[in-house]
Amino acid sequence: MDLELRHLRTICLLADTGSVTKAAAALSTSQPALTTQLQRIEREVGGALFHRGRSGVRPTELGDFVLVRARAVLLSMDDLLHDITARGASPTTLRVGGVGPLAIELSARLPEIFPNVPVHVRTEYSPKLVTDLVRAGRLDLGTTIDYVDRDLSTDGPLSWAMLAVEPLHVALWADHPLADKPSVALSDLADCPWALTPPDGTGWPECFYLACQRAGFTPQVPYRLYERSEIRDLIARRRAIAPCQSDFDTGGEVVIRRLEGEPIQLRHLLVWRRDSAVNGSSDDLARLAREVLGRVPHPTGPRTSFTAPRNEHPLGSIEG
Template identity: 85%
Template sequence: MDLELRHLRTICLLADTGSVTKAAAALSTSQPALTTQLQRIEREVGGPLFHRGRSGVRPTELGEFVLVRARGVLLSMDDLLNDITARGASPSTLRVGGVGPLTVELSARLPEIFPNVPVHVRTEYSPKLVTDLVRAGRLDLGTTMDYVDRDLPSDGPLAWAMLAVDPLHVALWEEHPMAEKPFIQLEDLAESPWALTPPDGTGWPECFYLACQRAGFSPQVPYRLYERSEIRDLIADRRAIAPCQADFDAGKGVVVRQLDGAPIQLRHLLVWRRDSTVHQASARIARLARELLNRGELKEAPTPTE
């Protein structure tokens, strides 16, 4: 079997979702069929590309090697196709993608800036995937996230606007010893088990481990889950606590508290290509996005840290 572009897209999708089940659903195929295809790809490259476990899949050392090169090949091909499509043609649609509820809310307001231009919207789990899609010209505008400790690239085709910075909170069960405090020191949670979401490609969960290291402990992380509802159930059952955003569902049995000193800060970003149709209007778009975030009326939706 020769490797094809569709095989490279498959392994990238597996890495981005961290789940055979979710990747199979995205590809409109069955889990057994995707597993069989992955096994054929692994035979072709000469070794396993992913570690399999109850919490999902994560790249092996060989997998990381292949993924870096696969993404490069796919981005080059996307650039080629985008350049071919763009020759002599004016864009007839505005393609917007991102993570979290801001993506949908912002897309509904973009006709104020681009009247009579249809807006196509897609949401993703991985902020890195959103950035890659913008870089490849498959999205005109992206709403994404990263963490304050990371530097934004200042060269290359991408331009950025910082929209807001939010401190991460922690979700605990109601009877947790720290639950009565409005602000919690991260080091006071050193003995608690944690539930974390999979890597998002932009510094999560590395920034969490770094914050714990600065607080003087190594966290116990027996759970790695994607679904917000599953994490909430674990917390309510007193089996784990979890880092989260302030709007995490603090229903029956669960409370949300702010971490004292904001040891982990989430940064909301807008990203676009400097040569795209949105570049000239980027300042207006950024002001509109900040207005939506500051208003605090965005509909609840899963994000990489929840």
């Protein structure tokens, strides 16, 4: 006899009820029939799974060993059956996460695609964490970022839609020698000290160092700071410069200038699992996210530096 899922469920039911009589009633079978089945299972596993007594049954040491693994197998099977059932079905709740305000703004418009479906939102600092939460099934939809040199086509069960490409700029103090220029060559900043935010798990700051290497220098980076306000204060005090997005808060003492040739490019992305309930609406979700992204409020006003997704992926969608 080979062990089957029904045998594992029988073992678990016996442990949960502590009684052959109660387990037999729950299975709509007779007590002798259940006892016979248990004996067959015990012969298959090579030992007794339960101590039997007047007070009922309790697991043996072997029984505890088998029960832990039986419950794990049954949970995995239940998850599999749930996922199969959920494919193509409409979600009952949408769990949305992201970095920055896009996730919040997008969530307000999701009823246009999924009417009467409650939406739960969470934001994170780390783009990698957002992606990991989607991969683990903890989020249905994620808004995240990465950098243009990264390959998205080999990322397991995930699908992506590229929403926009945004070049990074440089933040300088207001009377910096290059501040009077509309754009600055990265190579002209080779002798400046830089302040960088911590690694985000999706290619930062590796893409910055790569751009500097291509420009012919290794940057001096004495400051690694989490808070953008701290970075702004350093720049205002003429102690460092920093790569930044166009919405960087200048505070009047800092100016933002474009980097010539756009050597560092950030991508705004939408991510979901291909086996999730939102997959069938991915084109509509990507279109809506692009609309929202162009209207997300920022401290310095609407962004104007976004470009359309690259043409090598139809509709900007990339499957992992």
